[in-house]
Amino acid sequence: MLKLENISCNYGKKNIIENITFNVKKGEILSILGANGSGKSTLLKAIVGLLPYAGTLLLDGVESKKLTTKKRASLISYVPQSTVIPFEFNVLEVVLMGRFHASSFGLSYSANDRNIAFKALSQVGIESFSEKIYRYLSGGQRQLVLIARALAQQSELIIMDEPVTGLDLGNQIRLLDLMEELTFLGHTIVQTTHNPNHALRVSQKVVWIHKRNILSFGEPNVVVSPENIRKVYQVESELFTHKRGMTHLLSYGFIKKEN
Amino acid sequence: MHINKGLYIVLIKKRIYLFSALGLLLLSIINAFCIGQYPVSLDEYRDVLFYWFNFDIDADTIEKAKFTTIILQEMRLPRIIASILIGAALSVSGVVFQGIFVNPLVSPGILGVLAGASFGAALGMLLEQSLFFIQCTAFIFGFLAVIFALFISRLYGQGNTLLMLVLGGVISSSLFSALLSLVKYTADPYSTLPSIVYWLMGSLSSVKLQSILIVAPWIIVCIFILISFGKHLNLMSLGEEDAKTLGLDVKKIRLLMIFLATFLSALSVMMAGMIGWIGLVIPHIARFLVGANHTFLIPMSALLGGAFLLIVDTVSRGFFTTEIPLGILTSLVGIPVFLIVLRHSAKR
Numbered sequence: 088m089l090k091l092e093n094i095s096c097n098y099g100k101k102n103i104i105e106n107i108t109f110n111v112k113k114g115e116i117l118s119i120l121g122a123n124g125s126g127k128s129t130l131l132k133a134i135v136g137l138l139p140y141a142g143t144l145l146l147d148g149v150e151s152k153k154l155t156t157k158k159r160a161s162l163i164s165y166v167p168q169s170t171v172i173p174f175e176f177n178v179l180e181v182v183l184m185g186r187f188h189a190s191s192f193g194l195s196y197s198a199n200d201r202n203i204a205f206k207a208l209s210q211v212g213i214e215s216f217s218e219k220i221y222r223y224l225s226g227g228q229r230q231l232v233l234i235a236r237a238l239a240q241q242s243e244l245i246i247m248d249e250p251v252t253g254l255d256l257g258n259q260i261r262l263l264d265l266m267e268e269l270t271f272l273g274h275t276i277v278q279t280t281h282n283p284n285h286a287l288r289v290s291q292k293v294v295w296i297h298k299r300n301i302l303s304f305g306e307p308n309v310v311v312s313p314e315n316i317r318k319v320y321q322v323e324s325e326l327f328t329h330k331r332g333m334t335h336l337l338s339y340g341f342i343k344k345e346n
Numbered sequence: 347m348h349i350n351k352g353l354y355i356v357l358i359k360k361r362i363y364l365f366s367a368l369g370l371l372l373l374s375i376i377n378a379f380c381i382g383q384y385p386v387s388l389d390e391y392r393d394v395l396f397y398w399f400n401f402d403i404d405a406d407t408i409e410k411a412k413f414t415t416i417i418l419q420e421m422r423l424p425r426i427i428a429s430i431l432i433g434a435a436l437s438v439s440g441v442v443f444q445g446i447f448v449n450p451l452v453s454p455g456i457l458g459v460l461a462g463a464s465f466g467a468a469l470g471m472l473l474e475q476s477l478f479f480i481q482c483t484a485f486i487f488g489f490l491a492v493i494f495a496l497f498i499s500r501l502y503g504q505g506n507t508l509l510m511l512v513l514g515g516v517i518s519s520s521l522f523s524a525l526l527s528l529v530k531y532t533a534d535p536y537s538t539l540p541s542i543v544y545w546l547m548g549s550l551s552s553v554k555l556q557s558i559l560i561v562a563p564w565i566i567v568c569i570f571i572l573i574s575f576g577k578h579l580n581l582m583s584l585g586e587e588d589a590k591t592l593g594l595d596v597k598k599i600r601l602l603m604i605f606l607a608t609f610l611s612a613l614s615v616m617m618a619g620m621i622g623w624i625g626l627v628i629p630h631i632a633r634f635l636v637g638a639n640h641t642f643l644i645p646m647s648a649l650l651g652g653a654f655l656l657i658v659d660t661v662s663r664g665f666f667t668t669e670i671p672l673g674i675l676t677s678l679v680g681i682p683v684f685l686i687v688l689r690h691s692a693k694r
Contacts, residue, residue, distance in 0.1 A: 240592070
């Protein structure tokens, strides 16, 4: 579904990420882990077409650079970290904007587009407040609206930038469950996260980005390891297996940086 | 399709507000026809219609109708059409600029079009007295100022293009304000300088029916094109990144929108000089009533803007013995209206 080969991005002369190579198969969730400023968000922006890159980036086998903006929006949708809009759009209007790439030129969206938007709203369980003003919602609700908008795009691939940031515990768990549900419906998800446990819980593959490069790439149970945690965050940690079979990582204690 | 009740009410409300704005505009048109230095009653207008269509009326009424026709053609009609068009143009231009810059505090002058047009008009007055020449220089320099701002943002526009555009506008505005001061400084203090100053305050008194008929189609066409790009503007007002990932070719559409909005404000300045506040206040009021969806917002702003400037112009013609420049009145009337709206929107 998504394949990256030797992707590099730079601002001016400064390289932000270098030689990133990995791939995601249909129906998988890939989590990108890494310290603050390691280049996770930059990588996501390159994937969704917001930043220029060097290397090969294949979306469904097609080089992303060659796609028009509209075509790309039909293949890939992006859930940014909760956007603040200074204008008073209602929730339905925001979600309908997900249909833009498929809508024809004209004043309003078609009945079909509206149906898709309503379906997306009910998929994330927020159809009851479709007339509420987006900017006055809580952070968690806004996040759900943006996910609904991505669903309305009806793209297979969904890219989420730290989707659980700012959500309370209940909403975090609900969001993770929703992500799994979406993969059952045929979506592929790439997310960045600061919580290794979330990566362990939902993803089939994990990428560690460290100092502009890939530190490791593989199955969560293998690469979310105390060694990698130590390398990236300089903290000690230990893996536990819960009696239900879930693996959990507990971090503690700072270690002194080796010279 | 399962629409919930709240959504249904919202949709109905928007349509009611739109029709009310249309009603307000029609009322203020009727009002504007009657009020002035020479008040004309609706009955007299009826006689004019009878006269035009050769109804059987007595000679005395014909004489009077002839006189009213002159007032109508030479004074009332041009000003009424002009104030509606200019009010609509400035408000729509404001809405579009606010959308593009993802900021509700932006006014049409952000890219320097007003500063450029003021300089152009002043320069025109310095060089030649003909109204047509002055209008041309105002329009041309309005556009040049925006092109200059775009050029600056292109030079350094690698990172945050929106910020660079704002900075380009600031630079361009101050350049043309400085040039305007230079023109004022060199202008003859007894003839040219007062006319420059008076022009900068904005007025519709020199508007002629012919020049309106030239400008009107452009303004109307521009507004309709912008309405048809409502969906694009909605995406644009989420910010560059969101718009792009949702499938909008941001650079191309933004340039087109800037062009159209600049065209609208340049036309309005060329017709009536500097009329402030409308481009900022009316979009706010319209957004407060119908929400941020540009498909509704642009027509609403056009109707409200037209009605607002028409009312202000009628006040300026009818209630003072000497005409007060429009720029002054729009601010004086605009500020309290704006404060009321701010108060209400803070309550939400």
